[in-house]
Amino acid sequence: MPPNVARAIGDRLRAAGVRHVFGHPGGEVIDLIEGLRQAGLEFVLTKHETAAAFMAEATATLTGIPGVCLGTLGPGATNLVTGVAQAYLDRAPVIALSGQLPTERYEVATHQRLDLKGLFAPITKWQATLSAGNAAAVVERALRVATRARRGPVYLEVPSDVPKQETVNVALPRFATEHVPAIDDDAVRAAAARLHDSERPLLLVGMDANNDAVPGPLRRLAEAWHMPVMVSPKAKGVLREDHPLFVGTIEGLGTAYLYDFIDTCDLVLMVGLDPVEFDRDWSAKARIVHIGVVPNDDRYYGSEVEIVGPIDAAIERLFAASKATPKVARDEINAFRDAFTSRVRGSAKGLTAQEVLAELRAALPEDALVTCDVGYNKAVSAQCWPAYRPRTFFVSNGLSSMGYGLPAALALKLADRTRPVACVLGDGGFAMAMAEIETGTRLGLGVRVIVLADEALSQIKAGQERKGYAVTGTTFGAIDYEKLGSAFGIDARTVSTVAECREAFRETPGDRPTLIAARVDPAGYRVG
The missing domain is CATH 3.40.50.970 (Thiamin diphosphate (ThDP)-binding fold, Pyr/PP domains)
Structure with missing residues (x-):
């Protein structure tokens, strides 16, 4: 006997590594919650749907596995919005589920009727309505879209008559992320040349670099060239903050002094930095090398060279591409760091x-x-x-x-x-x-x-x-x-x-x- 839609949703989520669904229930989603329970997912009751979405985002950011939040139709869905927007702007893979009016009533009913896909469109990467015929495929696609760089939330609308319907048991490939293209050799050579020719380079590291694979290559690159390192708040810990080359966190207390330091640099290596992490316009005159999981299509800052691919591999390739020579004097870095620490x-x-x-x-x-x-x-x-x-x-x-x-x-x-x-x-x-x-x-x-x-x-x-x-x-x-x-x-x-x-x-x-x-x-x- 084929599973119903609610169970199929739960099975797909559990296969992707999901273990918790955060939310606040309403009558229109109890069949969905029961299917998720049968699939082995724990429903975590929160006091408010916004908190549920925040919890889904934090889970995804920690584990790399999509976080899931759920609300009912109407106010349940609208209450999810702030937390889903948080996931959107902090690039976290979140699946946001909500109830909706039954399919046959949507066109004539007015009570609690909202265009929820329209509501979530500006703050999600994709929006879809589940049905008995598409449930497994839609959830599979949602997982792929959410985890594809740049990561972000997906909204799935579930009409209240759909969860108990039997679904087509379609054999789908195991959940997997997209193939990563090879790093461009010419880009690596161009970046190495600019680093070699610079006098005062800086490593500025952002959220896309904040994973366990990056700290080793990043530290080796910084130490070999003796470059100071700054991070964004979302990248804290990617270089130990007691390391002598670490100088501070942009957009934190006293950030103006850090930007004054940036103005003295002639080359900035933007490593995994997403423009959403800046709280000001980029005005520094330094040349920029962009190292990221996606191209620098935003053009928030101009970059002369772009190395696109896994950040740890990109850093390793750059490290190997040129013989390192120390750039910024240890005494100067120490003096700035000590003065800045005293200021804040x-x-x-x-x-x-x-x-x-x-x-x-x-x-x-x-x-x-x-x-x-x-x-x-x-x-x-x-x-x-x-x-x-x-x-x-x-x-x-x-x-x-x-x-x-x-x-x-x-x-x-x-x-x-x-x-x-x-x-x-x-x-x-x-x-x-x-x-x-x-x-x-x-x-x-x-x-x-x-x-x-x-x-x-x-x-x-x-x-x-x-x-x-x-x-x-x-x-x-x-x-x-x-x-x-x-x-x-x-x-x-x-x-x-x-x-x-x-x-x-x-x-x-x-x-x-x-x-x-x-x-x-x-x-x-x-x-x-």
Whole structure:
């Protein structure tokens, strides 16, 4: 007997390595959820569909396997939009499923009727409606489209009468990614010539390089030519941040000083850098060599040479193509790094976010997984959290959506319960997602939740103050975090000194989140 559509969807997803489906149900998707369960997939109930999509994105970014989220029709689908947009702009392979009106009612009904494929079209790579005849093939194609560079989300609409229908049991090839073209020898030689002729080259590394295969070749190339290295927030850890050639993270705290340094360079090797990672126009005059998984078709920055292919292989080929000669003096790199580190250290009368991060870093092993939210907490985490391994730091960067950090941390812990997980949040972003603490408690996820509390949307408030405006709509009341923790059945405490942070971070969470509110002085975000 052939499977029904819901089971066929689940079987295809499980064959691709999927184990969890994040979402919030409605009556129109319960048949679909049952089919996914029968296929061996765990449905993870979240408090809100946006959190479900964030969790799917974080899972995909960590594992490389497509993440899956699900909502019902109407508001369930619209609530997925922010999280799916996050996956789209941070290039994560996500399959977003939602219910829809029954096929025979769609043209005449109006209640909860929305053009959902039209809604998701600007924020997904492909959109499709499943039927009994196409279900297996459509899911297979969705997986391929989502994982093809540039990676990104796909939206699948499932009319509520379709999941229980029998589907055609079509034999399809095993899920696989597309063939990767060979690296062009002429491009490698041209890049090697430009590197040889340069005097002040720089390696600027982005999200497409953030995988386990790249750190070795990248480090060897940087050391051989003695080139300084900068990364984007999505590439933290691809070079150990205690390496003497690492100088900083663009788009983090104090980024203007890094761009001043870039202006002194005559060649920039853009390694796996996606233009979506920039929060400003590229204005540097340096020549550019583009090394990426896709051509530089965006032309956000002009490149004289493009090496397209697997980034680790491209770097290895470039390394072998020319005899290396050291370029930038060690003393100069050390002097810039020391001065920059001093600038972003922050100074305030009270506890600073930088001090909180330093104590958290000291408490966690190198392979710990850390997320942040958006606001000043993102700026300071991106710059002042030292990452030592690839894919250990997670952030909403392309979309920069508040409310991301907590759901993402829970998803990471669910994907790998053996590794410590922490999230660093502002109190504004925490308030957007704090209901998901119940999700973490229910699932037994021992995540450290650190809230940088100052009762304000401090980054926006600072912008108002710089322009001489009245502070409007950027402050709010304090939360009693201990009582909040008690309501969720978790341990919670408030800290206001370095010693209290150290003591709090020393305690290992059990089978549920722990909440630590650090009362920080926002003056520490102002760097000299």
